[in-house]
Amino acid sequence: MEKSDDLGSHISQEMSNFSAFHPEFFLLMGVPGLExxxxxxxxxxxxxxxxxLLGNTIMVLVISTHESLHQPMYIFLMMLALTDVFLTSSTIPKTLSIFWFGSHKIYYNGCLAQVFFIHFNFGTESAILLSMAYDCYFAICKPLTYSSSLTGTFIWKIAMVALFRSFCIITPFVFLLKRLPFQQSNLIEHTYCEHMSVAKLATADISVNVVYGLIIAACSAGLDMILIVVSYTIIVSAVLRLPSSEARFKAFNTCVSHICVIILFYIPAFFSFIAHRVGHEHISLEFHIIFANLYVLVPPMMNPIIYGIKTREIQQRFFAIVCKVICDDFVARVSLTKR
Structure with a gap:
């Protein structure tokens, strides 16, 4: 508690030195009460x-370096892995710097940039998960038109649309925050700059921020989740009609990995979203902040594990790379010994 009081007095002193519309910087508390x-x-x-980082980097390297994996499902997996790297890297390095070095300060523009990249990567990942459900639907329900429908060009168009959609819906968050005055406190009770955690510090009405956040959550991630549920309902129905038990098992095996990733991604994210709205009289601040960090850590960590275990082709290519590296190292050591 003494550490928290010292931080608070430091903030008050810094805030008294200026009366600008925007503070020069914010101070991220980390996990209040657990300093x-x-x-x-x-x-x-x-x-x-x-x-x-390790799992997703391996996923990207394995898929990008093997032409046999340049198929829709694996390309979507590579996109998911890249997005996961960007999502965790937009928050966790700053979180760890707070925990390790007490580096609480984040400049105003840096905070706005972090808000943008967190929500941008979240929106992009949601669109990729929807695309993967679409891919699974075509592979199981319309296998005869799968190759002709999901061409390489079409997949990259989907990727561009996902990025463009995220950019268009997330950019207003930055401007909605930039219009607000912050003239009382620059202390953010969080480990990173999230839209609502910053907006709540404003000395003005934030109704527009709240309403826009709700609309975006409903029309992007919410709509994506509904479409994913509809897709998998159709997929499961089609799988149950397959005549062969082996074919049903293979199809279900493919679907299970997708469903696990979707559950890991959406449930923690919506919990964090709801926690901001219901207030901390119902959900403790410490639990909310730790959980908010876990939702940007656990899905990116688990995705390569889930797909690595469930996807035999990725396993084979990965072990082939490992064996090649070991063999090359062994040959190099033998040649040096002979010399």
Whole structure:
């Protein structure tokens, strides 16, 4: 608590030095009330971040370097892996710097940039998950037209639409925050700059921010989730009608990995979204902040594991790369020994 009080007095002193419309910087508190446990909390966070970077990097390298994997499903997986890297990297490095070095300061424009990239990557990942459901629908329900419908050009068009949609719907968040005055406090009770956690500090009406956030959540991630549920309802119905039990098992096996990833992504994200609206009299601030970090850590960490276990082709290519590296290293050591 003494550490928190010192931080608070430092904030008050800094705030008294200027009366600008916008503060020069914000101060991210980390996890209020658990300041003494920051180093302990950082251990699982850093492990999960490392595993996320490692797993998703391997996924991108394996898929991008093998032409046999340049198929719709694997290209979507590569897009998902890239988005996961950007999503975790937009929040966790700053979170860890708070935990390790007490680096609470984030400049005003840097905070707005972080708001943009967090929500932009979230929106892009939601669109990619919808695209993967669309891919699964065509593969199971319309296999005869699969190759002709999901061409390479069409897939990259989907990627461009996903990026363009995220850019268009997330950019207004930055301008909605930029119009607000912050003349009382620059203390953010979080480990990173999230739209509502920043907006709540404003000394003006934030109704527009709240309403726009609700509309975007409903019309992007909410609509994506509804379309995904509809797609998988049709897919499951089609799978149950397959005559062969082996074909049904193979189709269900493909669907299960997608469904696991979707559950891991949407449920924690919507929990964090709701927590901002219901207030911390119902959900403790500490739990909300830790959970908000887990929703940008756990799905990116688990996605490569889920798809690595469920997708035999990725396993085979990965082990082939590992074997080649080991063999090349062994041959190089033998040749050096002979010399």
């Amino acid at each position: 003494d446990s920051h180093l302990l909390i950082s251990i699982p966070f850093s492990i999960m971040y490392f595993l996320s």
